[in-house]
Amino acid sequence: MVLSRLILGxxxxxxxxxxxxxxxxxSTVGHxxxxxxxxxxxxxxxxxxxxxxxxxxxxGSGAPDRQEHHITAAGRTALAEWLASxxxxxxxxxxxxxxxxxxxxxxxxxxxxxxxxxxxxxRARLERFERTRAESSASDRAARLRLSTLDNGIAHLxxxxxxxxxxxxxxx
Amino acid sequence: MVLSRLILGxxxxxxxxxxxxxxxxxSTVGHxxxxxxxxxxxxxxxxxxxxxxxxxxxxGSGAPDRQEHHITAAGRTALAEWLASxxxxxxxxxxxxxxxxxxxxxxxxxxxxxxxxxxxxxRARLERFERTRAESSASDRAARLRLSTLDNGIAHLxxxxxxxxxxxxxxx
DNA sequence: ATCCGCATGTAAGTGGTTACATGATTCG
DNA sequence: CGAATCATGTAACCACTTACATGCGGAT
Numbered sequence: 001m002v003l004s005r006l007i008l009g010x011x012x013x014x015x016x017x018x019x020x021x022x023x024x025x026x027s028t029v030g031h032x033x034x035x036x037x038x039x040x041x042x043x044x045x046x047x048x049x050x051x052x053x054x055x056x057x058x059x060g061s062g063a064p065d066r067q068e069h070h071i072t073a074a075g076r077t078a079l080a081e082w083l084a085s086x087x088x089x090x091x092x093x094x095x096x097x098x099x100x101x102x103x104x105x106x107x108x109x110x111x112x113x114x115x116x117x118x119x120x121x122x123r124a125r126l127e128r129f130e131r132t133r134a135e136s137s138a139s140d141r142a143a144r145l146r147l148s149t150l151d152n153g154i155a156h157l158x159x160x161x162x163x164x165x166x167x168x169x170x171x172x
Numbered sequence: 173m174v175l176s177r178l179i180l181g182x183x184x185x186x187x188x189x190x191x192x193x194x195x196x197x198x199s200t201v202g203h204x205x206x207x208x209x210x211x212x213x214x215x216x217x218x219x220x221x222x223x224x225x226x227x228x229x230x231x232g233s234g235a236p237d238r239q240e241h242h243i244t245a246a247g248r249t250a251l252a253e254w255l256a257s258x259x260x261x262x263x264x265x266x267x268x269x270x271x272x273x274x275x276x277x278x279x280x281x282x283x284x285x286x287x288x289x290x291x292x293x294x295r296a297r298l299e300r301f302e303r304t305r306a307e308s309s310a311s312d313r314a315a316r317l318r319l320s321t322l323d324n325g326i327a328h329l330x331x332x333x334x335x336x337x338x339x340x341x342x343x344x
Numbered sequence: 345a346t347c348c349g350c351a352t353g354t355a356a357g358t359g360g361t362t363a364c365a366t367g368a369t370t371c372g
Numbered sequence: 373c374g375a376a377t378c379a380t381g382t383a384a385c386c387a388c389t390t391a392c393a394t395g396c397g398g399a400t
Contacts, residue, residue, distance in 0.1 A: 002267050003359080009274040019379050032269035039360060041381060064368065064379040083278050087290070088267040091388095095174050095260040097204035097321045102181040104314030106255050118259070142276030144342070149269045152335050159331040163324050170316070175387085191351050211388060213353060238351075263360095348399080354392080361386075370377080 003035055004043050004052075005082040011053055011071040012079060018044050018067065028146070031129065031153040044069055052078050100167075112171070119164050126157040175207055176215050176224075177254040183225055183243040184251060190216050190239065200318070203301065203325040216241055224250050272339075284343070291336050298329040 010016060010024050018041045025035040047053040052075035058066040071079070096118050103111050129150060138144040182188060182196055190213045197207040219225040224247035230238040243251070268290050275283050301322060310316040 001359095002265070002270055006270055006273075009277075012274075012277070017379070018381085029270075029273060030264070032264055032266040032273070034263045034265060034360095036361060037380095038362080038382085042359095045381095066379075079274070080277065083271055083274055084282055087271055087286070090266055090268065091206045092202070092204055093174070093206060094204040094262055096262065097324060098174055098178055098201075099255055099259055100324075101178075101201060101204070101318050101321050102184075102251070102255055103317040104312075105181075105184070105252065110256055114259070140276075145275040146273050148335075148339050148342075149273050151338070152269060152272075152332075155331050155335050156328055159327045160324075163320075163327050166323070167320050170320075189351070190353085191349095208389060210353080210355095210390085214387095217353095346400085348397105350396085350398105352394080356389100356391085358389075359387085361384100363384085364382080366380080368378085371375090372373105 001082070002033070002088060003039065004047060005079060006033055006035075007040070007043055007047065008052060008071055008075050008079040008082075011069055012076065015056070015068045015070045017069065027132075032149055047075070051075075108171075112168075115164060115168060119161065122157055122160050122164070126154065126161070129154050129157065173254070174205070174260060175211065176219060177251060178205055178207075179212070179215055179219065180224060180243055180247050180251040180254075183241055184248065187228070187240045187242045189241065199304070204321055219247070223247075280343075284340075287336060287340060291333065294329055294332050294336070298326065298333070301326050301329065 006029060007021060010021060010029070016024075018037065021040050021044070022035075022037045024030075025033065025040065044053065048055055048069070051072060053069045053071055056068045056070060058068050096114075099106070099114055103114070106114065133147070133150055133154065136143075136147055136150070138147045178201060179193060182193060182201070188196075190209065193212050193216070194207075194209045196202075197205065197212065216225065220227055220241070223244060225241045225243055228240045228242060230240050268286075271278075271286055275286070278286065305319070305322055305326065308315075308319055308322070310319045
């Protein structure tokens with residue numbers, strides 16, 4: 001459900017191929033929703049059979065044909081309905097914290113290296129987000145709201161680093 | 173994988189029934205890993221067929237029989253191996269942020285009420301976590317590490333509220 | 345009497361991941 | 373000449389959710 005509506009939302013911004021969508025899920029919306037390409041192609045096909053999107057074949061000039069997907073009127077209605085509906089509950093699943101929870105069964109060195117690995121991954125992610133943020137412009141209201149989800153990601157990554165500092169300080 | 177190892181970890185702390193495990197997933201580990209009871213019973217059965225846990229029937233004195241699951245030696249080995257392995261990557265999926273991203277398609281009132289609903293849910297969750305935190309004692313290293321995952325949750329909820337403040341301020 | 349907590353599970357469906365498979369163009 | 377990017381998809385599998393189904397004992 002969420003995935004299909006996110007795809008509709010992206011199609012509402014511009015007509016796209018599955019490949020284009022995949023790039024969005026790796027960049028613009030990736031910080032709050034992950035999606036695999038197999039999943040994207042499957043969902044896109046479903047949207048077409050449901051009449052929420054339709055396909056236009058664009059002959060590739062020196063490239064494969066593009067299956068350009070457009071949102072339909074019914075699609076816009078479905079998108080608006082979903083937007084106004086109660087958000088689905090957020091499912092927590094953090095494999096790193098799962099290891100920390102049983103961290104005492106790990107030696108001190110192994111535990112420190114678990115933290116170090118997580119710190120590095122978090123730092124790299126934060127850097128990438130901050131670079132994207134700096135390159136973005138918030139011209140209108142719509143763009144400002146889209147950017148605020150990135151700010152949300154940045155804020156959470158910063159607090160994750162601060163938490164790591166606190167845990168490491170306690171270890172010392 | 174993560175779920176089966178988390179279950180092993182909990183069984184290492186004490187022998188338990190599926191029902192007991194469900195309560196843990198609703199409280200102690202719920203803040204970083206959600207699990208449904210159907211999932212728990214299935215995984216528990218799998219652990220037994222894999223020889224990582226075994227069952228002892230305990231006649232219920234004035235209650236149904238308890239299928240008490242114990243971790244085996246092989247189970248402890250599997251748990252230790254998983255703990256030392258690279259953490260699985262964290263998959264981001266946030267239905268609330270998904271709506272914010274397309275928030276401009278929502279009227280101003282509807283958008284504000286989306287934020288208000290999220291604020292209330294976040295506040296309630298934070299209150300619950302802080303109450304749990306206050307009731308907990310961090311006697312030894314193991315307990316301190318377990319508690320630190322709760323602190324992680326608390327820190328993230330606080331930053332979520334701060335982010336909400338910032339977004340609402342920008343709207344005004 | 346009725347509801348709540350304890351305790352067990354199954355069945356069907358949806359959603360998500362991994363691996364397989366193909367082929368053209370562009371850039372170094 | 374080889375690697376990367378664009379572009380499409382299928383098949384098999386695994387994980388997760390929702391709904392259904394049962395029954396006892398203790399408290400109100």
